[in-house]
Amino acid sequence: MDALDVARWQFGVTTVYHFLFVPLTIGLSILVAVLQTLWHRTGNERYLKLTKFYGKLFLINFAMGVVTGIVQEFQFGMNWSDYSRFVGDIFGAPLAIEALVAFFLESTFIGLWIFGWDRLPKRLHLASIWAAAIGTNLSAYFILAANSFMQNPVGYRFNPTTGRAELTDFFAVLTNKVALVTFPHTLAGSFLVAGSLIVAVGLWHVIRNSDSADTGAYRFATKFGSWVVLISSALVMFTGDIQGKIMTDVQPMKMAAAEGLYTTESPASFSVLTVGSLDGSRELFAIKLPYLLSFLATGDPNGTVRGINDLQAQYASQYGAGSYTPIIPVTYWSFRFMIALGMAAAAIALLVLWTQRKGRTPTSKWLLRAGLVMPVLPLLANSFGWIFTEMGRQPWIVFGEMLTRNGVSRTVSLAEVLTSFTAFTLIYAALAVVEFKLLVRYAKAGVPDLTPAPEPVDTDDAERPLAFAY
Template sequence: MILDTVDLSRLQFAVTALYHFLFVPLTLGLSVLLAIMETVYVMTGRPIWRQMTKFWGTLFGINFVLGVATGIVMEFQFGMNWSYYSHYVGDIFGAPLAIEGLMAFFLEATFVGLFFFGWDRLSKVGHLVTTYAVALGSNLSALWILIANGWMQNPTGAAFNPQTMRMEVSDFYAVLFNPVAQAKFVHTVSAGYVTASFFVLGVSAWYLLKGRHIDLAKRSMTVAASFGLAASLSVVVLGDESGYLDGEHQKMKLAAIEAMWETEPAPAGFTIIGLPDQTARETRFAVRVPWVLGLIATRTLTTQIPGIEELVGHAETRIKSGIVAFDALQQIRAAGSSAAIAPAVKQAFEDNGGNLGYALLLKRYVDDPRKATAAQVNQAAWDTVPNVPTLFWSFRVMVGLGFFFIAFTALVFYLSARRRLDRSRTLLWVAVLAIPLPWIAAELGWVVAEVGRQPWIIEGVLPTAAAVSSLGAGTVLATLAGFAAIYTVLIVVEMTLMLRAIRKGPEPDEAPEARLIPSAFAAAE
């Protein structure tokens, strides 16, 4: 298969995004765990909790620095590889990114420095406030990024201006409070909390297996298990909310996740397992649970969920409507001034402008969508179906891991409450080996979210193929190879620094007031 500029640009962004998201969830989760641990220290005054905060803070710092390095490149890609996208929606997409930099990243970066260098310069409460500011900055960064991404999934609060040929903000509050963005934010940060919890559980379990730093490891596992259990339950609940929103705003994604080719009577069943065949347009050996999909996606037992073939029919209708809008847009642009535009042309664009993006799907087959044949229209309609097997299996592995996280954190929490954490070496080894699993689940979640949106870079508005820069495939391939090489080096650097810090273990540490006690007795003597 020969990859063109569009495929290579997509692959490059996917590589950089997936690499970057290896760092993000650990930053999100560890920042909150640090705040919890330091809160216990401030409340109890016990030095072990200060030692725990500093140790896990060191690992947080390593991850944070490399996460920033990988994240910067992603924003530059919008100008490098996706210049038409940046032009088309820059008014909307640029605002959350700018706010993220000004409000969240600078807040987080500033207080990270105070966190590391302020232990003996700030009061207990002052340093605790600093730690909470780090956690707040980390999560605010995720919020604004996901507001931008959520708008791409559900473009609300914006309208197309035929004079400027751009999407422009019409209601910023609708962009800000986009239900898809809010659900994605809470779901994503909860996944980060699970990732950090399993990281702390695994490293602490390794210490228990080696008989090192027992007090720190047991307390860390207790905090991580309780926090991870709450986060795991949250991920599943909010995943259900995402399913409902897909049923509202991204019906094709939902049908593809379920490999549901034909519309079923309400309520639709959930396919536990099967073998989807996109060529034959059928799912073989499907095992289904009645009613479950209908309840998740519609919250009712009577609302029908359309299948892929029905949705393709809807897409074909919208493409034809989009062609009318495209023709009206050409006449509007040719007229120049608003006064010269015929009322019938204005009305035609107002009635069909919402489907303009569907006409742009035909650009893959013909330069002028108005000249498309019936076969090309049908082919473009089928292009709205994403890769069904990829979505089907990615979703099911992700969900299976989610239920494992709930069961495992519940078990560790129970054993922790019974003070029996170190009695099962098998459990401890499972905790060590499970460290990568939340990362796998998180990456699969992004695969479901982004592959499921194809062929749209903005759902229903702008096809991915129309958003790329005018670059040669060779140029994109070269930068893709360069980014992959650099990011691989950064991953190796992080793993080396992390493993070195873990092997070294926590530094002996006492709170300032504890260190003053021996000096006071010496003076008395």
């Protein structure tokens, strides 16, 4: 084990941990805005209760996401300084815009939304949550545009004098075809997570507190969340299909590794289960569906999909001797876990809708258990999706331009990386406990009581404290 191995583990752990909060924040920001819009248009009090209820969970998650996200930028300078030096001219532009425009937009208007319930006009207050939600999604796009450069470098030239990639076309970076499909795919996955949380919390209250005066609000929440899950599942599959075809075009090794496809096939079969040799060079046993992989990868049932061994030979000839094959079991199984977990969440959502048909009230403890597990499924699916995306690119940190081993900081020792890795892991573990307890505590508390508190006597309006909704 050397500093490179630990630096990779640290970046992987902190990035996956941070991404546990990102999809929930992205999805809930829009869904809370939708709930408040329903209240604004109908005046129905249950929508206001649900807005404040799920808005509280959104704020807890948003705060934790901000805290854990700060570490990502520090890691580029600490452990990956050579990589930062190489792509700094490219990464600097989208990340600067993300911080100066998108993040400030969402953070400013979230503040107005939190403290403006009794101060701002209803329309302006509603506009605040929509502005915050738009900022959150813009932030995601700029970050994904930067990441997409690592998958498919565009809009740059390499300067051999400085040894750096220099930006030549910022519009090309923002319109990278990988970014254009990754963003809607990530957005759909985020709605899948957020919808699952809405279902889980609402279902718990429907089953455990069926005689509550707010049962109608919870029943609406479970149905609303279930439809969000089902629609977003369909969008995930649709965008994922497009993403698979683009991936085959720009990173054919990743697609081959995802399928355990060792030799070029035309037509190519989709692997239901493949067992390979220990050295990862050939297939020993496989269960396959004919023609499906060709269609998924190329759009043609008889299309050609290149295999791992043929691509390895091409890359060795093109880039020099060495292994250009990712860790096959990681890419193969993370790809399948991503799909299976997302489909499981959709199945539970369908079951929840079925149990509430024609005004029925679900009572099954097994359904309750499935509902409580439901948010974890798409959350893990998102995580496995990113593990597949990043591990499938290996050994490249910037595909075709820089190997991961060449991006690590040269002056950081193994002991220093181990120290920061241990410290971050312990801090993140503590934050995970805090996040979980806060979410459970406020989820169990239920929707708020909207009975207005009595106004203090003889208090000048200018001296009245800001109204904090939570």
